[in-house]
Each structure stands twice: as structure tokens, then as C-alpha cells.
Amino acid sequence: MKILLITEQRDATWNKVSFETLVAAQQIAAQTGGKLVGAVMGKGVDTLAGALATKKLDEVLLVEHDLLEKYTADGYTHALKQVIAQAQPDLVLLPHTYQVRDFAPKLAASLGKGMIGDCIGYRYENGKLVFVRQMFQGKTAADVAFQAAAPWFATLQAGAFRADQAQDGAAKAPVNHVSVNLKPEDIRTVPLELFREAKQAVDLTQAPIIVAIGRGIKEQKNLPLVENLAKVLGGEIAASRPICDEGWLPMDRQIGSSGQTVAPKLYIALGISGAIQHVVGMKGSRTVVAVNKDANAPIFEVADYGIVGDIFEVIPALAEELEKAKSA
Amino acid sequence: MNIAVCIKQVPAKDAPLQIPEGGAWIRETDIGFETNEPDGYALEEALRLKEKHGGEVVAISMGPERVKQTIKEAMAKGADRGIHVVDDKFFQLDPLGSARSLAAAIQKEKFDLILTGLQSDDHGFGQTGVLLAELLGLPHATIIMQIEVQDGRMRLKRELEAGWFQWMEAPLPAVLSIQSGINKPRYATLKGIMAAKKKEIASIPRASLGVDATPTQKVERIYVPAKTKKTEILTGTAREAAAKLVEKLKHEARVL
Numbered sequence: 001m002k003i004l005l006i007t008e009q010r011d012a013t014w015n016k017v018s019f020e021t022l023v024a025a026q027q028i029a030a031q032t033g034g035k036l037v038g039a040v041m042g043k044g045v046d047t048l049a050g051a052l053a054t055k056k057l058d059e060v061l062l063v064e065h066d067l068l069e070k071y072t073a074d075g076y077t078h079a080l081k082q083v084i085a086q087a088q089p090d091l092v093l094l095p096h097t098y099q100v101r102d103f104a105p106k107l108a109a110s111l112g113k114g115m116i117g118d119c120i121g122y123r124y125e126n127g128k129l130v131f132v133r134q135m136f137q138g139k140t141a142a143d144v145a146f147q148a149a150a151p152w153f154a155t156l157q158a159g160a161f162r163a164d165q166a167q168d169g170a171a172k173a174p175v176n177h178v179s180v181n182l183k184p185e186d187i188r189t190v191p192l193e194l195f196r197e198a199k200q201a202v203d204l205t206q207a208p209i210i211v212a213i214g215r216g217i218k219e220q221k222n223l224p225l226v227e228n229l230a231k232v233l234g235g236e237i238a239a240s241r242p243i244c245d246e247g248w249l250p251m252d253r254q255i256g257s258s259g260q261t262v263a264p265k266l267y268i269a270l271g272i273s274g275a276i277q278h279v280v281g282m283k284g285s286r287t288v289v290a291v292n293k294d295a296n297a298p299i300f301e302v303a304d305y306g307i308v309g310d311i312f313e314v315i316p317a318l319a320e321e322l323e324k325a326k327s328a
Numbered sequence: 329m330n331i332a333v334c335i336k337q338v339p340a341k342d343a344p345l346q347i348p349e350g351g352a353w354i355r356e357t358d359i360g361f362e363t364n365e366p367d368g369y370a371l372e373e374a375l376r377l378k379e380k381h382g383g384e385v386v387a388i389s390m391g392p393e394r395v396k397q398t399i400k401e402a403m404a405k406g407a408d409r410g411i412h413v414v415d416d417k418f419f420q421l422d423p424l425g426s427a428r429s430l431a432a433a434i435q436k437e438k439f440d441l442i443l444t445g446l447q448s449d450d451h452g453f454g455q456t457g458v459l460l461a462e463l464l465g466l467p468h469a470t471i472i473m474q475i476e477v478q479d480g481r482m483r484l485k486r487e488l489e490a491g492w493f494q495w496m497e498a499p500l501p502a503v504l505s506i507q508s509g510i511n512k513p514r515y516a517t518l519k520g521i522m523a524a525k526k527k528e529i530a531s532i533p534r535a536s537l538g539v540d541a542t543p544t545q546k547v548e549r550i551y552v553p554a555k556t557k558k559t560e561i562l563t564g565t566a567r568e569a570a571a572k573l574v575e576k577l578k579h580e581a582r583v584l
Contacts, residue, residue: 073458073467073468073469074467097489098470098471098487098488098489099488101454101455101458101470101471102458102469102470102471103458104458105423105455105458105459105462106458106459106461106462106468108424109424109427109458109459109462109463110462113424113544114422114423114424114543114544114545115423115455115545116545117423117453117454117455118452118454130548133452134452134553135450135451135452135547135550136339136345136354136449136450136452137449137452138553139345139552140345140347140354140550140551140552140553141550141551141552141553142352142547142548142549142550142551143547143548143549143550143551144545144546144547144548145545145546145548146544146545147422147542147543147544147545147546148542148543148544188467188498188499189467189469189496189497189498189499190496190497190498191494191496192494192495192496192497193494193495194488194492194493194494195492195493195494195495196491196492196493197491197493209583233584241508241509242508242509244509245508245509251491252491257489258487258489258491258507259490259491260490260491261490265583266577266581266583266584276452286581286583287577287581287583288557289573289577290559294342295561296344296345296552298553300559300561301553301557301559302557303557303559304557304558304559304560304581305559305560305561305562305573305576305577305581306559306560306561306562307561307562307566307569307570307573308561308563309566309569310566313566314566314569314570317566317567317569317570317571318570318573318574320567320570321567321570321571321573321574322574322584324574325574325578325584
């Protein structure tokens with residue numbers, strides 16, 4: 001099976017999920033006895049192509065064009081269609097980033113193909129490749145197989161594979177330029193400046209203990225309960241997206257794909273169901289505690305300790321027990 | 329400005345999910361359904377654009393008879409009319425099949441803007457908006473946090489990862505996928521609910537659209553995922569469980 005890995009960079013800085021996806025691509029290539037080709041797109045990214053070429057793969061395609069300097073869905077789709085026509089892959093793998101979500105379904109559909117998105121793993125059994133993805137906000141997993149002829153498209157969730165497991169190559173892979181034909185009129189949208197909303201007031205990535213709250217808190221007036229627990233623990237308070245969307249906590253307290261990614265020594269998830277978007281931001285934590293009234297909540301999948309119960313009973317009890325333990 | 333909003337109906341958040349042995353979809357009997365929460369933000373955005381720029385908002389949903397309820401709720405909040413693409417086996421469609429069907433229904437009319445939510449809370453494919461744009465030959469943008477319309481063009485605020493945003497411009501017509509949290513969706517008023525009774529829902533059998541929905545991918549089975557981490561569930565009253573937890577955190581995990 002010939003695999004084309006499409007990496008992601010911005011201003012010549014890698015999106016690191018690219019290397020997690022590389023691991024999956026290397027594994028599938030080894031299992032299917034296929035070739036692995038990696039593509040680097042942009043402008044002035046030859047250094048990145050050189051870096052990728054040190055990894056174990058058969059070839060690196062360097063796709064450079066003035067119109068690829070800034071990402072646009074139209075530009076990337078046009079360029080990658082040409083890359084795919086030349087490389088003739090069976091399987092196109094991409095990291096499931098916000099950017100990839102923005103163009104990969106379009107790219108696949110422009111070739112009349114489907115895309116299996118946001119996969120957390122795969123299985124290769126009896127010559128058949130099956131991708132595993134989550135459904136129902138992580139409450140169930142699904143085995144999904146391609147039905148039509150190749151090329152197939154799949155994207156892999158951040159954290160599904162470990163970038164440090166990427167194998168280096170015995171020798172440097174050849175870097176070959178692919179020239180693509182792009183005209184300004186192919187691109188219908190105009191990308192403008194990037195910015196951050198406000199200076200991050202708190203850097204949750206440095207907090208050793210995080211107490212995070214989700215929908216289970218029900219109302220803003222219940223927040224002091226959690227703030228008290230965080231105080232007793234000497235930890236920072238954080239939240240899943242819905243809480244920040246409501247404005248109950250500032251956006252810089254949000255953990256997850258659109259917020260901060262943290263790995264504290266202790267993460268306490270209170271009334272958080274554990275949707276994928278949240279879990280990707282905290283699953284590297286050393287010890288995870290989950291309290292939720294729903295025993296089937298996916299947050300328990302990543303928890304070391306779980307309490308199935310009412311957070312309004314457990315939070316004050318926990319705060320008291322911690323005080324007791326402190327004074328003991 | 330005429331706006332179509334694609335709205336999905338999904339199993340209710342707290343619905344107990346039962347998977348038939350070897351099944352590829354959940355058992356639908358005895359569970360409640362509700363409007364896909366992310367789509368509520370797209371509807372709200374459409375209503376606000378209409379209030380500012382005029383025109384009409386059309387709520388489009390696909391699925392069996394029960395999805396009419398979701399369309400009615402959208403109309404009670406202010407959508408002017410509805411389109412129901414009727415398909416009892418909607419859950420079997422893959423993202424491309426769904427998008428082709430919706431695109432065929434949308435193409436029967438002329439919209440300036442087509443909005444979708446970010447993703448559905450059931451399948452969670454998150455592809456519909458982008459696919460619609462490709463199939464309709466329109467430009468698109470996703471994960472949108474702000475829309476400003478002026479002189480037939482849009483200035484859009486796109487959310488990127490890790491707290492970054494980007495401004496961009498796009499022409500009309502276009503397709504936008506709306507990020508959850510962009511606005512505070514309104515509740516239906518009693519007046520709105522009464523007014524919705526007089527609004528029209530056009531039913532289009534999906535089969536009549538003549539769309540090739542040969543699946544490109546197939547969900548072979550769904551299942552409760554195997555645990556990757558061994559979770560120790562602490563039992564007892566809240567107080568007992570809390571005491572056990574403190575003990576574990578102190579002496580076993582040694583994080584206190």
C-alpha cells in the first residue's frame with residue numbers, strides 16, 4: 001500500500017501532530033509492505049523537508065509555491081490534487097488539525113472519495129485496513145472501513161500516536177520538488193492576520209494541580225464550591241469548553257483542543273463528561289481523578305480514580321477531607 | 329440575505345445508548361432526540377444576520393419523520409420555513425452521501441449563505457459544511473467565531489488551535505461552519521411557538537433527489553471502547569469516597 005503523509009507547518013514551524021501521524025504511516029507502511037512518501041507544503045520550507053527526510057520514509061515531496069505561503073482551503077486543495085495525481089497513493093494520511101478539517105474533506109470529495117476523520121487508531125487484519133474512531137462524544141468507538149476504490153483519506157486525532165516513536169531512516173530519504181500550477185484566481189478567500197485574543201493571564205501548563213469543571217456545575221453561582229476545592233489543593237481552576245462559552249470562566253482557563261493542553265501531576269475532572277475535545281487537552285496528566293454522576297461517562301476511560309456520584313456532595317466532602325489530612 | 333441552516337437531530341445527551349450485538353448504530357427505541365447542540369449556534373447566527381441584513385432563514389434537516397420536531401423548534405426560534413429531506417435510514421449514510429443529498433436539496437433554491445454547526449454530537453464526522461462547499465462549488469470557511477457582512481463580502485474570524493485566531497475575507501455566496509460558543513442561542517418564545525405553527529415545512533424524499541449515495545466508507549460496528557487505563561472506582565457515600573480518594577492521592581499516587 002503506498003501511503004502519502006501530508007504534514008502541516010505554519011511559518012516554517014511544524015504542527016507536531018504531523019509526527020504522530022508519521023508514526024501511524026510508518027507502521028501501516030511496514031505492515032502492508034508499502035512505500036511511504038511524506039509531503040511538506042508551503043513556501044520556504046525546504047529545511048523542514050530536509051528534517052522530515054531524516055525519518056524512515058521512502059521519499060519526501062517538497063511542494064512550494066508563492067500562493068501556498070499562507071494557508072487557504074482552495075490553494076491547498078488545488079495543490080494537493082496535483083500532488084496526489086503525481087504520487088498515486090492508495091492511502092493519504094493527515095493529522096486531524098483544525099487546518100486539515102478545513103480542507104481535507106474537500107480534497108477527498110473533489111476526487112469523489114471519502115475521508116475517515118479523527119481516527120484514534122487502526123487495525124490491519126487479513127489484508128484489510130480498518131480505522132477506529134469515536135462516536136457519541138467518545139461514549140462509543142466505531143470500526144470504519146473504506147468501501148470504494150483508492151485513494152482513501154484518513155485523519156488521525158492528536159495524541160492517538162506518540163511522536164517519539166517515529167523511526168529515523170538508515171539513510172536520508174530523497175527530497176523531490178513537485179511543481180504545482182496555482183493561479184491567484186483559484187483562491188477565493190483572503191487570509192489575513194493571525195492574532196491571539198488577549199494575553200494568556202494564566203499559564204495552566206505550569207500548574208502542578210488542576211481542578212477542572214464541566215457542565216455538571218449547572219450554574220455559575222456554584223463555582224465558589226470548586227474555587228474552594230482548588231484553594232485547598234493549591235491548584236488552578238480550569239474548565240471544559242461549555243463553561244467558558246457561557247462566560248462563567250475566562251477563555252484562558254479552557255482545557256482542550258481549542259484551549260490549553262496540560263499535563264499536571266494531578267488533574268481532577270468534576271462533572272466533565274470527557275468529550276474528545278476536552279480529553280486531548282488533559283490526557284497526558286500523571287494522575288487523573290474523575291467525579292461524574294454518569295458511570296458510563298467517557299472521562300472514566302482516562303481516569304486513575306473515579307467517583308460515581310453527585311459533584312455537589314463530593315466536592316465539599318473532598319475539601320473537608322483534604323483539610324483534615326493537612327492538619328493531621 | 330437568504331440563509332440556509334443545516335440542522336441535525338441527534339440522540340439526547342443523557343440518552344442511555346444501547347448497541348445491538350454486532351450493531352453499527354444504536355437502538356433508537358425508547359430514547360429521546362434533540363437538536364444537535366453545535367447547530368443551535370449556526371441557527372442563532374443565521375437569525376442575527378437576518379435581523380441585521382433582512383432576507384429569510386431556512387432550516388434544513390435530514391432524517392426520519394421525527395426530525396420535523398427539530399425543524400419546528402428552529403422555526404419557533406425564528407426560522408421562516410423548513411426543508412425536510414426524508415430518509416428513514418439516514419444514519420447509514422456516510423459523510424459524502426449525506427452532503428450530496430443536502431447539496432441536491434439546497435441547489436433547488438438560491439441561498440446567499442449556508443451555515444452548519446461544527447460537528448454532530450452523534451457521528452461527529454465534522455465534514456458536512458466543507459463537503460457542501462465543494463459539492464456546490466462555493467468557497468467556505470470553518471470554525472467561525474465572528475461574521476461581518478459588507479458589500480457582498482464577509483470578514484470572518486476563524487478560530488485556530490491553542491488560542492490563536494485569524495481574520496479572513498470571503499465572497500458571497502459561501503458555506504460557513506460555525507464554532508460553538510460564537511453566540512448565546514435564544515430560547516423560543518410562546519409567540520414564536522405559535523407563529524411556527526403557520527410556517528411551512530417542505531418534505532423532500534431523499535430518494536427523489538436522484539443522488540448517488542454509494543458509501544465511500546462504512547461503519548462496520550460500534551462498541552463501548554476498551555479501557556486504556558485501569559480506573560479504580562471509589563465507592564461508598566460521598567464522604568467515604570472522598571476520604572478514600574485523599575488516602576489514595578497521598579499514599580498511592582503521591583501527588584499531594
